[in-house]
Amino acid sequence: MKDINELLFLFRPDSAEEESIRKITDFIFEKILSYCRDNNIDAEPVLVGSVAKGTNLKDGDIDVFVRFDRKYARAKMEKWGLSIGHIVLRDGKEKYAEHPYVTGFMNEKKVDIVPCYRMDQGEKKLSSVDRTPLHTEYVKSKLNLEGKDEVRKLKLFMKYIGVYGADARISGFSGYICELLIINMGDFHRTIEAFAAMRGKLVIGDPENTDSFDSPAIVIDPTDKTRNAAAAISVENLSRMKFCSRLYLNGRLPEYNQYNGQRKDTKDRGTNLSIFRIKKPDIMDDILYPQVMRFKNAIWEIMERNDLRPVSWEVCVKDHIDVVIESENKAVPALKIHQGPPVDEPSSLDFYNKWMNMEISRGPYILGDRIYVDLIRQQKSIDDVVREGLKNVNIGKNIDDQKEAMEIFDPYDTGKDSCALDLFLSKFIFQAHPPEKTSRNTRSS
Amino acid sequence: MKDINELLFLFRPDSAEEESIRKITDFIFEKILSYCRDNNIDAEPVLVGSVAKGTNLKDGDIDVFVRFDRKYARAKMEKWGLSIGHIVLRDGKEKYAEHPYVTGFMNEKKVDIVPCYRMDQGEKKLSSVDRTPLHTEYVKSKLNLEGKDEVRKLKLFMKYIGVYGADARISGFSGYICELLIINMGDFHRTIEAFAAMRGKLVIGDPENTDSFDSPAIVIDPTDKTRNAAAAISVENLSRMKFCSRLYLNGRLPEYNQYNGQRKDTKDRGTNLSIFRIKKPDIMDDILYPQVMRFKNAIWEIMERNDLRPVSWEVCVKDHIDVVIESENKAVPALKIHQGPPVDEPSSLDFYNKWMNMEISRGPYILGDRIYVDLIRQQKSIDDVVREGLKNVNIGKNIDDQKEAMEIFDPYDTGKDSCALDLFLSKFIFQAHPPEKTSRNTRSS
Numbered sequence A, B: 001m002k003d004i005n006e007l008l009f010l011f012r013p014d015s016a017e018e019e020s021i022r023k024i025t026d027f028i029f030e031k032i033l034s035y036c037r038d039n040n041i042d043a044e045p046v047l048v049g050s051v052a053k054g055t056n057l058k059d060g061d062i063d064v065f066v067r068f069d070r071k072y073a074r075a076k077m078e079k080w081g082l083s084i085g086h087i088v089l090r091d092g093k094e095k096y097a098e099h100p101y102v103t104g105f106m107n108e109k110k111v112d113i114v115p116c117y118r119m120d121q122g123e124k125k126l127s128s129v130d131r132t133p134l135h136t137e138y139v140k141s142k143l144n145l146e147g148k149d150e151v152r153k154l155k156l157f158m159k160y161i162g163v164y165g166a167d168a169r170i171s172g173f174s175g176y177i178c179e180l181l182i183i184n185m186g187d188f189h190r191t192i193e194a195f196a197a198m199r200g201k202l203v204i205g206d207p208e209n210t211d212s213f214d215s216p217a218i219v220i221d222p223t224d225k226t227r228n229a230a231a232a233i234s235v236e237n238l239s240r241m242k243f244c245s246r247l248y249l250n251g252r253l254p255e256y257n258q259y260n261g262q263r264k265d266t267k268d269r270g271t272n273l274s275i276f277r278i279k280k281p282d283i284m285d286d287i288l289y290p291q292v293m294r295f296k297n298a299i300w301e302i303m304e305r306n307d308l309r310p311v312s313w314e315v316c317v318k319d320h321i322d323v324v325i326e327s328e329n330k331a332v333p334a335l336k337i338h339q340g341p342p343v344d345e346p347s348s349l350d351f352y353n354k355w356m357n358m359e360i361s362r363g364p365y366i367l368g369d370r371i372y373v374d375l376i377r378q379q380k381s382i383d384d385v386v387r388e389g390l391k392n393v394n395i396g397k398n399i400d401d402q403k404e405a406m407e408i409f410d411p412y413d414t415g416k417d418s419c420a421l422d423l424f425l426s427k428f429i430f431q432a433h434p435p436e437k438t439s440r441n442t443r444s445s
Helices: A004-011 A015-039 A049-053 A074-088 A128-142 A145-161 A175-185 A188-197 A235-249 A285-305 A347-356 A382-391 A419-425 B004-011 B015-039 B049-053 B074-088 B128-142 B145-161 B175-185 B188-197 B235-249 B285-305 B347-356 B382-391 B397-403 B419-425
Strands: A043-048 A062-068 A093-096 A100-106 A109-117 A202-204 A217-221 A224-228 A272-279 A310-317 A320-327 A335-342 A362-367 A370-376 A407-409 B043-048 B062-068 B093-096 B100-106 B109-117 B202-204 B217-221 B224-228 B272-279 B310-317 B320-327 B335-342 B362-367 B370-376 B407-409
Touching (some): A015 A074, A043 A128, A049 A062, A049 A128, A062 A074, A109 A128, A128 A175, A145 A235, A175 A202, A175 A217, A235 B362, A272 A285, A272 A382, A272 A419, A285 A310, A285 A382, A320 A419, A335 A347, A347 B235, A382 A407, B015 B043, B015 B062, B015 B074, B015 B100, B015 B109, B049 B062, B062 B074, B109 B128, B145 B188, B272 B285, B272 B382, B272 B397, B272 B419, B285 B310, B285 B382, B285 B397, B320 B419, B382 B407
Parallel strands (some): A062 A109, A202 A217, B202 B217
Antiparallel strands (some): A100 A109, A272 A320, A310 A320, A335 A370, A362 A370, B043 B062, B100 B109, B217 B224, B272 B407, B310 B320, B335 B370
16 A cells, blocks of 8 residues: 555645634534524534544534533523524434434535534533534543544544545444543554554553453443443454554555456356345435345345345445345255254154155155255246345335335346445455445444 | 064074074084094184074174183294194185184075184283183173063164164274173163263263273273273264164155165256276275275365365275266366465465566455465366376285276266165165175184
């Protein structure tokens, strides 16, 4: 890869951008303060997120929270939050995370105006966004200017290998985790060294707090000792981070463009590729992605149960939800060796009585300590089997609504393309992501 | 099945046969005694086996042992044994078990003349045949006339379901075990009830003796408490015996001819059948069969390792040794998902470095906590893969000599038949056996 300092130089906001951000936030703060004054609301604007902490990369979003006193009812606070959002952002759109919020653009910068409640450290949060200002304060108090650039380097490295982002789509490292890592390890290089040397879980925090968690990565949130701030990180992304850190220290981390997203068109794998495509419901990624994974798992299990022998998969969400599954078999194999109970079980006699009266291929016979029969099944296609199987699976309302209209095709037979096929064919040591995101992820850091 | 008493009536020796046996043994005893007298040898004839114990079925063999004093050297005793054998049996042939012996026919009855040493109970045996006369004495002392017929019923039942015979080909119940079962359980019906109710192992004997054995069936030999007389019984045959006993008590044990050996010609199993055929070496079954099983296991493992997905098998020894293996795949699949080490292992870096420089289908990539690559293999046939694989496997001299000349064929494609295919297609709750035996099995009871 490129030298990390060169990357920092390329992706650190320049002074013009910093000046622009300052102007935008001044303007927004003024608007919010005057609205609250005019309407006699006990609330104030707070700049949060990477911009507030000075760990932002080029073209980052500006996140402004409107922090309300806890005396206000949720409905009232949310109504005011949206009103303020629309006043600040003339063309803003309403989105929904834990509270509804308004998102839009100002001087070509993406801006979110998000309502939350005031919360002191140790105080019970009312929703997870309430905690965000505490994170901002904590990080600001711990990082100096150099530390902020070290965080930027770590974020760039993680983006490079595809593990940056705590949302359900990526299941990787959040910006806050990057900051906590630098605060703990000292700088970028020492953090990379720590990952390169790491065995097993990532654990940061006192054992009395970390012991109660079972995730692959455990980083106790310094603003709330009962919270694992690293809960989103998958074992796969932790493994990628460890492995790529080792490659980096050995000077062997490959050039991004040389590998990432480079499709290898190999039709000669001798397997069967099926793409399962449904319409993308218009919901937040953090609600959608777990459903997409359940959808994929449901198809995988149906294929496995029917001996279609699935061997690998990718999912991609863009205009559609595409799941690609590679399988050894194109159709359900005729032979089913049906294992019955051990002969020691009284039910083995029922098994025998049942199958003695059926038209079967072989048996009943005894192998080891069990009874078996060989059955011949109808040779159903993947299409039939999966459609039939999905009828009885509850994946989640948004996807269940789309199951009926599901399209199933072989990308090679039909010549139809899919971003899931791109991911499949370009699978590499980096985590590849579908080219663009379509909706805002979560609001909590 | 037929009524067991009807079977007994059909297969119990009649008085004419009993009279014939008496005449033959009188004649043999006289010959042996006069030879020993003339040559001043301290030895005497002993009638052993089922004829001696009165538990013989129709057309059973007559086993006469010549029991020598322990003062004679093995070579001398064996030489005399063969001389006596040839004097008794004019057209007798020499065979080899633990000692060489002579086998032949007299008045259409098969007769074996076998040398052994005198041995008292508790005394150290010199070879396993020396124990046989002790078994004969023990059983004679414990069984009355009714008991003998109960043993005959049990033997007939076990023959019916294919589990009678302790040799390596059958791995079932010996005649001696049948006798011990009746002595222990009282009669045929109670023995069947015991098997029908049995869970787990068959165990007969004091715990202090049985505890040291780990076989599926443990029956302490009353003439030698350190010996498990049931060591030959496979878990499969024990399971068959339990299950068929239950069917029998429920009146559901099917007619033998209706099922056993009835081929179901099912070409529509959607699998691949391969028959591996080699010449049968001219050695005893008890030496041959373990090699045949190793031969089958070697082929199975080679096929499994190459993802040919073997699913079932049979072996048959007649003129040839035939192994039939059913497999899901006809050729090695193109795709090989090659699992590397966990990324926590330093060797994961070697794996990466190795495969980064190779022409591969996909990767290296990370899945869970491990590194992988997808490889494309040459599509080798079963024939190529098994021949190549067997080169490096040591099965046993007698079979290793035949490996080069092995024939491999698909019985359906070639129209060639095989007794292994018969077994394969007629697999049922009974253990089927190839139609005829070609060589004498073991000499020990």
